[in-house]
Amino acid sequence: MTRTRPVARLRPLGLDEVAITGGFWGHRQHVNATATLAHIEGWLEREGWLGNFDLAAAGRLPEGRRGREFSDSEVYKLLEAMAWEIGRAGDPGLDDRFRAIVARVAAAQEPDGYLGTVFGRPGQAPRWSALEWGHELYCLGHLFQAAAARATTRPDADDGLLGAARRAADLVCEVFGPDGRAAVCGHAEIEPAMVALARVTGERRYLDQAALFVDRRGHGLLPDIEFGRAYYQDDVPVREATVLRGHAVRAGYLSAGAVDVAVERGDDELLAALARQWENTVARRTYLTGGQGSHHQDEAFGQDWALPPDRAYSETCAGVGSIMFSWRLLLATGRPQHADLVERTLFNVVATSPSEAGTAFFYTNTLHQRVPGTPARDDEVSPRAASSLRAPWFAVSCCPPNVARTLAGLAGYVATADDDGVQLHLYAPATVRTTLPDGRRVAFDVETGYPRSGTVAVRVRDGAADPWTLTLRVPAWAEGARLRVLPADGPPTEEDVEPGTATVRRAFADGDVVELHLPVTPRFTAADPRIDAVRGCLAVERGPEVLCLESVDLAAATGGRLDDVVDVGVDPTVPPREVDGAVVVRLRPAVAPDGSWPYGPPPGRDGTGDGVDVPLVAYHDWAERGPSTMRVWMPVVRG
Amino acid sequence: MTRTRPVARLRPLGLDEVAITGGFWGHRQHVNATATLAHIEGWLEREGWLGNFDLAAAGRLPEGRRGREFSDSEVYKLLEAMAWEIGRAGDPGLDDRFRAIVARVAAAQEPDGYLGTVFGRPGQAPRWSALEWGHELYCLGHLFQAAAARATTRPDADDGLLGAARRAADLVCEVFGPDGRAAVCGHAEIEPAMVALARVTGERRYLDQAALFVDRRGHGLLPDIEFGRAYYQDDVPVREATVLRGHAVRAGYLSAGAVDVAVERGDDELLAALARQWENTVARRTYLTGGQGSHHQDEAFGQDWALPPDRAYSETCAGVGSIMFSWRLLLATGRPQHADLVERTLFNVVATSPSEAGTAFFYTNTLHQRVPGTPARDDEVSPRAASSLRAPWFAVSCCPPNVARTLAGLAGYVATADDDGVQLHLYAPATVRTTLPDGRRVAFDVETGYPRSGTVAVRVRDGAADPWTLTLRVPAWAEGARLRVLPADGPPTEEDVEPGTATVRRAFADGDVVELHLPVTPRFTAADPRIDAVRGCLAVERGPEVLCLESVDLAAATGGRLDDVVDVGVDPTVPPREVDGAVVVRLRPAVAPDGSWPYGPPPGRDGTGDGVDVPLVAYHDWAERGPSTMRVWMPVVRG
Structure with missing residues (x-):
C-alpha cells in the first residue's frame, strides 16, 4: 500500500513474535480459550x-x-x-x-x-x-x-x-x-x-x-436526536474536537480509526488533535480504573470532572475502545502514558468484566455498589446494567465477545519494535522473538510474577553481535523504580529509573538479564478536588491494580457487626499494608446523624469508635463471593 | 359521600377562605396570572x-x-x-x-x-x-x-x-x-x-x-420494562412498600392518591405505610432543595444516599408531586414536618422552575451546573434537560402548567382548620376568614416580609366570644424562634418556641396580634456523610431558602480573576453573613493539581491564597443573568 508518510513511531508485533506464557494474563487467556469462546458460541446459537x-x-x-x-x-x-x-x-x-x-x-x-x-x-x-x-x-x-x-x-x-x-x-x-x-x-x-x-x-x-x-x-x-449529535460524535469535526464526548464506545472506536487514518496518511494535524483529545479525556473524564463514560442515560461521557463512582457506567466495551485508541497513539507517538492507560484499563476494566470462570460478565463497571445485587441466572438473558453481579448474557451482549477478542489477541499489546530495538509495554511471562528492519535478531523471555511481584526479568535468549535497545515502560505510579542489568559474563549494574521509560542499549549476549524493580507497595490515592463525587475519599492501589472494599470482608473482619460499606471510612493515618498476602486498611465507623432530615449544622467529627483492619480485594476480583456492597473510594474518617 | 371513618386531622381551606395578598408568593401569583397562563395557552395553540x-x-x-x-x-x-x-x-x-x-x-x-x-x-x-x-x-x-x-x-x-x-x-x-x-x-x-x-x-x-x-x-x-416495574411502582404493593422508588413524578402522584384513599376509607394501615415511605424518602432520597429523583435515565429516584448534585434530575413536576403527597399527609396527620417539606419544595423547586417573567421554565433542577448552558430561544421547543437556562416550552412540556396550577391554587396551602382553630403552614401576607364547625368565626390577616424577614404577624380582625386555637408552624431549621402575643388591650407576652408548632389559645379580640420571630440568619448546612456526592461540602441556607454560588458573582467579586465555581471552595471558619442585603461567604481558590492524570498521592492542603467575599443568590433566582456555572454545595477549603 502506498503511504504518504506514515508517522508511527513503533511497529506492533504479531502473535508469531510475542506470546504470553503464563501469569495473570496467561491464565485469563486460558480461561478465555477453554470456557469463554464456547460460552459465547453457545449463546449466539441459543x-x-x-x-x-x-x-x-x-x-x-x-x-x-x-x-x-x-x-x-x-x-x-x-x-x-x-x-x-x-x-x-x-x-x-x-x-x-x-x-x-x-x-x-x-x-x-x-x-x-x-x-x-x-x-x-x-x-x-x-x-x-x-x-x-x-x-x-x-x-x-x-x-x-x-x-x-x-x-x-x-x-x-x-x-x-x-x-x-x-x-x-x-x-x-x-x-x-x-x-x-x-x-x-x-x-x-x-x-x-x-x-x-x-x-x-x-x-x-x-x-x-x-x-x-x-x-x-x-x-x-446524522440527524439531531434527544441526546444531541454529540452522542455519535457528529457535533464537531474530529480534527477540531478537544475532548471525547458522547457515547463512550463510539468515541473510542472513532478515535482509534482516526489515529489509523492519521498515521497512514501522515496527517500530523489530525494526529495532534487526537492526542489533545486523549490528554483532556484522561485528565478530566476518566475513572481511576481507566473506565470511561459516566452516564447511564446515553452510555456517554459526562462533563469535565463529572465522575460519580456509584453511577459510573464505565462500559466494558468503552474500556476496549479506550485501549484501541490509546494503543494506536502509543504506536504513533511512542509516549508511555498511552501504555499506562492501556495497562490500567486492562487490569481494572477488561479483567473486571469476566468472572473467574469466564462465563459471566459485567456490562458496566460501577466503582461503588450501594445495594447488593440479585444474582443473574445462568440460563437467563439479563438487562445491561441491572445487577451488581456478572451475567452470562445480555439483551445487548457486546461485552462478552469484546472481552474475548481482546484477551485472545492480548500478546499483541505486550511489546513493539522500532528500528533499533524492542519496547516492552505490558509485563507478563512472555517470549519475544523478532527481527529488526536491518536483520538484527531480538529474542528474549520475560519472567515475572507481576503484578503480585514488582520484579520483571528480561532474559536474553539469543545474543546479537550488534547492540540493540531494550526499552522498558516505568509506570507513572512507580516512583522509586530501579533497573538492574545482570550480564551473563560480567558484574551487575543498578540504577534508579524515573517513571516514563528506561532503556538499556548493548550488544546483548545469551543469558543477559535486565531486571526492572517496580515498587508495588500498596498506596493511598486521592483524586483531583474538581472530581466532586469522591471528595474527602481515598482509594488504594497496588501496582497497576485498583483495590476495593467489599462488604463481605467488612462483615468478616467485624464479626458481622458492620456489614455495609456505607457505615465506615478509612483512617488516613494508617497507610495500607500487606498482611499475609492481603492488602489491609484501618477502617472506622463513620458518624451518621440519626435524623429524619439528612441536612443540618456541620458536625464536629466524622469518625467514631475503634479502628478495625479490613482486607481489600483487587477490583477485578470483586463480586465473586455473592451479592455485596462495594466501594473503591473510601471516605476519610478520623477518630 | 359516605365515609367509613375519615382519618384526616386537618381540613383544607378554600380560596374563598384564604387569599395571599402580596409578598414573595403574591408576586409569583401575579406573574402567573398575567404572563404564564397566556404563555401556556399560546404554546398549546401553536x-x-x-x-x-x-x-x-x-x-x-x-x-x-x-x-x-x-x-x-x-x-x-x-x-x-x-x-x-x-x-x-x-x-x-x-x-x-x-x-x-x-x-x-x-x-x-x-x-x-x-x-x-x-x-x-x-x-x-x-x-x-x-x-x-x-x-x-x-x-x-x-x-x-x-x-x-x-x-x-x-x-x-x-x-x-x-x-x-x-x-x-x-x-x-x-x-x-x-x-x-x-x-x-x-x-x-x-x-x-x-x-x-x-x-x-x-x-x-x-x-x-x-x-x-x-x-x-x-x-x-403492567409489563416488565427495561427500567423494571419499579419505574411505575408496579413492583411492590403500595401498602407493603417502604420507600418511594422509580419515576419520581409517578411515585408522588400515586402516593398522593393513596393518602386520599386511606383518609376517605379510614384505612390506617395504608396511611401508616405511606407515612413510612415518606419518612424514608425524605431521610435518604431527597435533595436539600426538596427535589426528588436523581436519575436522568429514567427520571427516577436513585438508591438511598445517591443524590449527586450535578446529575440531579429533580424534575419540577416531581416537586409538585412531592408537595401533593406531603400536603395530604399533613392533612391526615397534622405533623409539621410535612409542611416543612412543602415549604422547602415550594421555595426551592417550584419557585425555581419559572423565570422572573413567568415565560420560561426549568424542566429539571440541577444543584450544580458545571458548564454554562446555551440560552434557549424564545421561539423554539427545547429538549427536557439540555440547557442550564430556562426554556419557553419543551417537547415534553409538563412543567409549565404544573407550576401554573400550583401557583394559582397556592392559597390553599397556607392554612387549615380543625375543630378548635386554624393552623398556619406557609407564611405570606394573607387574609384568612373561616368558620369553625361549631360556628365560631375566625378572621385574621397575616403581615410579613417572609422569607426576607423572619417576623410573621397575625392580626386578628374579628373578635370571637369563645376562645380558639391559632397554631403556627415553627420550621425545623428555626432553632431559637420566639413567639410574642400582643393583645389589643393588654400587656405583651413572649416565649421561646421549639421547632414543630407553637399554639396560642385565647378568646381573640379584634386587633390582637400574634408575632412569630423566626431566625433567618444565614447558616451553613452539611449533609449526612452517607450522601457521598457532597462529602466535604457546605451549603448555605437562609430561612426556607437554599442559596447558591453563581459564577457571575464570583467573577465580579474577583475582578474576573476567577470565573468558574469549580475553582473555589468555602472557608468554613467564616460563617455566612449579610452584607448590604446580600448573603456573603468567604471563598478561596482550591488547590488543583496540574497534571495529566487526576489521581495521585494525597495532597497536603486543599486551599490556597487569600479569601475573597462573594455574594450568593437564592437558588430559585439562579440563571437569571445569562449562562453561568453554579453550585449549591461548596467544597470546604482551608487556607
Missing part, C-alpha cells in the same frame, strides 16, 4: 443471532429474525476472537468451528457483496436507510476486523472470510465513496476496520474510505 | 395540542395530530390552573378563555364518555391498549382534577366541564371497575383525581375506583 445468517441464506428473513439490530456484530466479534485464539494457540478444533461459522456467514452474503440480516429484504427497511441507529456499517466493520485478524494470523487460510469482507468493503466504497452518499454510521467502527482491511490487503481505497468517514463526521450528517 | 381536540371533534384524527401521547393532559392542567386563578382573582376575561377551551375539549368527547385524542379511532391503537406508556388514564386524571378545581371554586358554573369529567369517570368505572379489566395506568394520576372528583360530586364509586387502582398497583399488572 439466541438465534447465528441462526439469522442461516435464515438469510435460505431467503426466509425477515420472519424469525432474532436479536437487536447489531446482533450480527457479535458473531463477527466472536470470529475475531477465534481468529486471534487460533493464531495464539493453533487449536485445530477451534479452527474447524471458526470455518463452520464463516461458512454460515458467507452463505448469507448477497451477490453484490452486501452482508447483513436486518435491512434490504422485502419486509425490512431499505439498506442504509437508518444510519443513525441501524448499526449497518458498524456490523460490517466488525466483519472486516475479524477478516483482518484472520488474515494476520492465518494469511493462507482459504476459508473465504477475507474474500467476503473484501466484497462487502468494495460495496461500501461504491455506496459511500467520494461520488457516493456523503454519510457516516451512527456507531463508529467501520473507520478502524477499513484501515485494518487496507493494511492486510494493501487496498488503498479502503484507507481512503476510512479517511472519508473520519472527515465527514462532525458535520451534522 | 404546538397544536389544543387543536388536537378540534380535529377529534371534526372526526379528522389521527391525521394531523401533534404532540406526544400525553399532550391532552397539558390542556387539562392549564384548565386546572385557570380554574384556580379564576377562583383566586375572579377575572371574567379569563373565565371566558376557560369556557372557550372547555367547549373545544367537550366537543371531542365521544357519546360513551371517552375523551382523548390518541387512541380508539381508525388508524389509532385501540383504547386502553397501551396502559404502560399510553398515559390514557393519566390524561383523564388531569381532566378530572381540572373539573374538581372548577367545581370547588365555581360550583355553579354551567360550562359543562364537570359533566364531561363525570361521563368520562363513569366510563372508567365501567371499564376498570371490580368486574372490569384488572389494570392500572403506567403513570399514576387517575388515583388522586378520582378521589378529587368523588369529593366534589359525592360519588362513592369514584373513590372506590381510585381505591381499586391503588390496591392493584404493585402486583405486576
Whole structure:
C-alpha cells in the first residue's frame, strides 16, 4: 500500500513474535480459550443471532429474525476472537468451528457483496436507510476486523472470510465513496476496520474510505436526536474536537480509526488533535480504573470532572475502545502514558468484566455498589446494567465477545519494535522473538510474577553481535523504580529509573538479564478536588491494580457487626499494608446523624469508635463471593 | 359521600377562605396570572395540542395530530390552573378563555364518555391498549382534577366541564371497575383525581375506583420494562412498600392518591405505610432543595444516599408531586414536618422552575451546573434537560402548567382548620376568614416580609366570644424562634418556641396580634456523610431558602480573576453573613493539581491564597443573568 508518510513511531508485533506464557494474563487467556469462546458460541446459537445468517441464506428473513439490530456484530466479534485464539494457540478444533461459522456467514452474503440480516429484504427497511441507529456499517466493520485478524494470523487460510469482507468493503466504497452518499454510521467502527482491511490487503481505497468517514463526521450528517449529535460524535469535526464526548464506545472506536487514518496518511494535524483529545479525556473524564463514560442515560461521557463512582457506567466495551485508541497513539507517538492507560484499563476494566470462570460478565463497571445485587441466572438473558453481579448474557451482549477478542489477541499489546530495538509495554511471562528492519535478531523471555511481584526479568535468549535497545515502560505510579542489568559474563549494574521509560542499549549476549524493580507497595490515592463525587475519599492501589472494599470482608473482619460499606471510612493515618498476602486498611465507623432530615449544622467529627483492619480485594476480583456492597473510594474518617 | 371513618386531622381551606395578598408568593401569583397562563395557552395553540381536540371533534384524527401521547393532559392542567386563578382573582376575561377551551375539549368527547385524542379511532391503537406508556388514564386524571378545581371554586358554573369529567369517570368505572379489566395506568394520576372528583360530586364509586387502582398497583399488572416495574411502582404493593422508588413524578402522584384513599376509607394501615415511605424518602432520597429523583435515565429516584448534585434530575413536576403527597399527609396527620417539606419544595423547586417573567421554565433542577448552558430561544421547543437556562416550552412540556396550577391554587396551602382553630403552614401576607364547625368565626390577616424577614404577624380582625386555637408552624431549621402575643388591650407576652408548632389559645379580640420571630440568619448546612456526592461540602441556607454560588458573582467579586465555581471552595471558619442585603461567604481558590492524570498521592492542603467575599443568590433566582456555572454545595477549603 502506498503511504504518504506514515508517522508511527513503533511497529506492533504479531502473535508469531510475542506470546504470553503464563501469569495473570496467561491464565485469563486460558480461561478465555477453554470456557469463554464456547460460552459465547453457545449463546449466539441459543439466541438465534447465528441462526439469522442461516435464515438469510435460505431467503426466509425477515420472519424469525432474532436479536437487536447489531446482533450480527457479535458473531463477527466472536470470529475475531477465534481468529486471534487460533493464531495464539493453533487449536485445530477451534479452527474447524471458526470455518463452520464463516461458512454460515458467507452463505448469507448477497451477490453484490452486501452482508447483513436486518435491512434490504422485502419486509425490512431499505439498506442504509437508518444510519443513525441501524448499526449497518458498524456490523460490517466488525466483519472486516475479524477478516483482518484472520488474515494476520492465518494469511493462507482459504476459508473465504477475507474474500467476503473484501466484497462487502468494495460495496461500501461504491455506496459511500467520494461520488457516493456523503454519510457516516451512527456507531463508529467501520473507520478502524477499513484501515485494518487496507493494511492486510494493501487496498488503498479502503484507507481512503476510512479517511472519508473520519472527515465527514462532525458535520451534522446524522440527524439531531434527544441526546444531541454529540452522542455519535457528529457535533464537531474530529480534527477540531478537544475532548471525547458522547457515547463512550463510539468515541473510542472513532478515535482509534482516526489515529489509523492519521498515521497512514501522515496527517500530523489530525494526529495532534487526537492526542489533545486523549490528554483532556484522561485528565478530566476518566475513572481511576481507566473506565470511561459516566452516564447511564446515553452510555456517554459526562462533563469535565463529572465522575460519580456509584453511577459510573464505565462500559466494558468503552474500556476496549479506550485501549484501541490509546494503543494506536502509543504506536504513533511512542509516549508511555498511552501504555499506562492501556495497562490500567486492562487490569481494572477488561479483567473486571469476566468472572473467574469466564462465563459471566459485567456490562458496566460501577466503582461503588450501594445495594447488593440479585444474582443473574445462568440460563437467563439479563438487562445491561441491572445487577451488581456478572451475567452470562445480555439483551445487548457486546461485552462478552469484546472481552474475548481482546484477551485472545492480548500478546499483541505486550511489546513493539522500532528500528533499533524492542519496547516492552505490558509485563507478563512472555517470549519475544523478532527481527529488526536491518536483520538484527531480538529474542528474549520475560519472567515475572507481576503484578503480585514488582520484579520483571528480561532474559536474553539469543545474543546479537550488534547492540540493540531494550526499552522498558516505568509506570507513572512507580516512583522509586530501579533497573538492574545482570550480564551473563560480567558484574551487575543498578540504577534508579524515573517513571516514563528506561532503556538499556548493548550488544546483548545469551543469558543477559535486565531486571526492572517496580515498587508495588500498596498506596493511598486521592483524586483531583474538581472530581466532586469522591471528595474527602481515598482509594488504594497496588501496582497497576485498583483495590476495593467489599462488604463481605467488612462483615468478616467485624464479626458481622458492620456489614455495609456505607457505615465506615478509612483512617488516613494508617497507610495500607500487606498482611499475609492481603492488602489491609484501618477502617472506622463513620458518624451518621440519626435524623429524619439528612441536612443540618456541620458536625464536629466524622469518625467514631475503634479502628478495625479490613482486607481489600483487587477490583477485578470483586463480586465473586455473592451479592455485596462495594466501594473503591473510601471516605476519610478520623477518630 | 359516605365515609367509613375519615382519618384526616386537618381540613383544607378554600380560596374563598384564604387569599395571599402580596409578598414573595403574591408576586409569583401575579406573574402567573398575567404572563404564564397566556404563555401556556399560546404554546398549546401553536404546538397544536389544543387543536388536537378540534380535529377529534371534526372526526379528522389521527391525521394531523401533534404532540406526544400525553399532550391532552397539558390542556387539562392549564384548565386546572385557570380554574384556580379564576377562583383566586375572579377575572371574567379569563373565565371566558376557560369556557372557550372547555367547549373545544367537550366537543371531542365521544357519546360513551371517552375523551382523548390518541387512541380508539381508525388508524389509532385501540383504547386502553397501551396502559404502560399510553398515559390514557393519566390524561383523564388531569381532566378530572381540572373539573374538581372548577367545581370547588365555581360550583355553579354551567360550562359543562364537570359533566364531561363525570361521563368520562363513569366510563372508567365501567371499564376498570371490580368486574372490569384488572389494570392500572403506567403513570399514576387517575388515583388522586378520582378521589378529587368523588369529593366534589359525592360519588362513592369514584373513590372506590381510585381505591381499586391503588390496591392493584404493585402486583405486576403492567409489563416488565427495561427500567423494571419499579419505574411505575408496579413492583411492590403500595401498602407493603417502604420507600418511594422509580419515576419520581409517578411515585408522588400515586402516593398522593393513596393518602386520599386511606383518609376517605379510614384505612390506617395504608396511611401508616405511606407515612413510612415518606419518612424514608425524605431521610435518604431527597435533595436539600426538596427535589426528588436523581436519575436522568429514567427520571427516577436513585438508591438511598445517591443524590449527586450535578446529575440531579429533580424534575419540577416531581416537586409538585412531592408537595401533593406531603400536603395530604399533613392533612391526615397534622405533623409539621410535612409542611416543612412543602415549604422547602415550594421555595426551592417550584419557585425555581419559572423565570422572573413567568415565560420560561426549568424542566429539571440541577444543584450544580458545571458548564454554562446555551440560552434557549424564545421561539423554539427545547429538549427536557439540555440547557442550564430556562426554556419557553419543551417537547415534553409538563412543567409549565404544573407550576401554573400550583401557583394559582397556592392559597390553599397556607392554612387549615380543625375543630378548635386554624393552623398556619406557609407564611405570606394573607387574609384568612373561616368558620369553625361549631360556628365560631375566625378572621385574621397575616403581615410579613417572609422569607426576607423572619417576623410573621397575625392580626386578628374579628373578635370571637369563645376562645380558639391559632397554631403556627415553627420550621425545623428555626432553632431559637420566639413567639410574642400582643393583645389589643393588654400587656405583651413572649416565649421561646421549639421547632414543630407553637399554639396560642385565647378568646381573640379584634386587633390582637400574634408575632412569630423566626431566625433567618444565614447558616451553613452539611449533609449526612452517607450522601457521598457532597462529602466535604457546605451549603448555605437562609430561612426556607437554599442559596447558591453563581459564577457571575464570583467573577465580579474577583475582578474576573476567577470565573468558574469549580475553582473555589468555602472557608468554613467564616460563617455566612449579610452584607448590604446580600448573603456573603468567604471563598478561596482550591488547590488543583496540574497534571495529566487526576489521581495521585494525597495532597497536603486543599486551599490556597487569600479569601475573597462573594455574594450568593437564592437558588430559585439562579440563571437569571445569562449562562453561568453554579453550585449549591461548596467544597470546604482551608487556607
